Amino acid sequence: MSTVRDMLVELTGMPEFAEGIGDDADLSASGIDSGDLVRxxxxxxxxxxxxxxxEDMDGLSTIADYEKFVAERGSATPADGA
Structure with a gap:
């Protein structure tokens, strides 16, 4: 499972985000509200x-967008060591 998918399942408690939502599906249309996006x-x-x-958030709407963002901008070592 992808990093962003793991986070979505953790945040929402919805296992559908593990594999039931396509990479290119709009998250807002998939049951994610603005509070969930902030979290x-x-x-x-x-x-x-x-x-x-x-500005970054304006361009992020799908799991694929978030995964690409994390791949391009995330560090190899998580900030909290988890």
């Missing part, structure tokens, strides 16, 4: 060390 961004920042700006 996802905070978790990404905490675990990968990548800073996610408001």
């Amino acid at each position: 996802l961004v905070l978790l990404i920042e905490q675990r990968t060390g990548a800073e996610v700006t408001a």
Whole structure:
């Protein structure tokens, strides 16, 4: 399972995010609300060390978008050591 998918399952408690939602599905249309997106961004920042700006968030709408962002901007070592 992908890093972002793991985080989504953890945040929402919805196992559908493990494999039931396509990589290119819009997260907002998949049951993720704005609060969940903020929590996802905070978790990404905490675990990968990548800073996610408001401008970045404007371009992130799918699991694939978030995965690409993490791959390009995240560090090899999580910020919290987890």
